[in-house]
Amino acid sequence: MPLLPIISPSNPRIKQLRALSRRKERDATGLCVAEGIFHVGEALAAAAANRAAVEALFYAPDRLISDFGRGLVRQASATGIPTFETAADVLATVAEKDNPQGILAVVRPRRYALADLTSAAQPWLAAVVAPQDPGNVGAILRTLDAVGASGLLLLDGGVDAYHPGAVRASMGTVFRLPVVATDFAAFIAWARAGGYRVYGTSARGQTAYRATEYTMPLVLLLGSEREGLSVEQAAQCDALIRLPMHGRASSLNLAVAAGVMLYAIHDDLAARGLLPLPPL
Template sequence: MLDIISSTQNPKIKNVLKLQEKSSERRKQHLIVFEGNRELDLALNAGFNIKTLFVCKDVWGDERIEGVSQRDIFYISKDVFDKIAYREGSDGLIIVAEPKYLTLETLALSPNPFLIILEAVEKPGNLGAILRTADASQADAVIVCDPRTDIYNPNAIRSSVGCVFTTQIVASTNEEVLAWLRSKGITSYAAALTATEFYHETDMAKPCAIVMGTEATGLTDHWLSGANKQIKIPMRGKIDSLNVSTSTAILAFEAMRQRGF
């Protein structure tokens, strides 16, 4: 008979909640939390070290779990699962794993790299959506400058539908990233309403990076003056209504179009 954790006061369950709620705990324990079999498969394929897997058999059923040692699997009741699950339609798996933190120096770049750079991204949902775009367009990496949200925030992982595990991600500073781009000969295009050149008039077939700012204030002067060029998306409406994730997708797929997909 399976031992089933049925109390939310269980120390392991209390720790999962702490990891979900506090980035400081994730950094301190060097652990992240996410949900779902698809995400588990993607994390395993990317070489992430799975520490603990919580399984609710009332939801998951009797399917076989591959790639995780039985000693690292704990079974939980439906009540406990409902307490710690944070997305609708979850399939009964909650995973605790070690994160991977890449640096600019450890990025693996293609011969003709395309990069997405985000300055001071603060909404986990936007970060997750942009990671989906990066995966779909096969960008070499997403670089987050001076982030205001944890790149392994559970909501970022959820909204990325696991693309946090399929995309190279680096968190760094504005200064380091701009210097690194210059050292690599990668042209930087800053997306800005003040630009005079439209994105589709820009050469994105060469090694390049698009630089996106926050929805509230856009890019800082560091990028507006430091990037090789400013570009913009034609806006035909009465307001500048595109959010940063949508704008990123438009620019990324223009780069892919110019490169023949």
């Protein structure tokens, strides 16, 4: 017998969706929300590759007008994922975006620990100390995917990668790449044991980012948005690299700086035959 549409914002399933906007609930349940046609599609693709599980899908027929979006609902239903028709105004109480597209998924991403990462399988990662902006975390994940890097380490707290803003900014990459949350001391011990070379970013760096010859396995280490790397953290790096600043600005946005450096690393590795050249 088909389930009746959800028409009340006090429905228990809708309450759970709203609760997942809080980190405490995400940590307790291991769940997060993917919102919008593209992000739900990426979550379903990750589930098909056993990198995540889609626990439920909610859709508002009045809002979900594209054939692709409706196809996602059929795909989810055909694979046994519970799908819930929901009134548009009710789904809007959960949506983070203005003008929501009428589809949300509850996702259980695969959770990783440092012990799951190896230099053979993950030869090139980025790490960020205590990031505070979920948009930066998501954008860095998206750039890591774009350059063919292997994953992201979040050190010493800060925002989690499954914050709605981080999921949205990652454009679904958060469901494909490994993300590990750990502390700085454990990260350094793991990097040393795995033979990773740690390239720290700092205005005090002695070498410009394009003048550096990068060696894999490696980790690009970025400091917090406000403080950068501490003296103690910088001392743990194998090399400190810097972005030249030619104008009055003293720094770049964290995600922008990460993007510039990640592409420089890619180009250096590719030029020396350590990575395939990207297609034109």
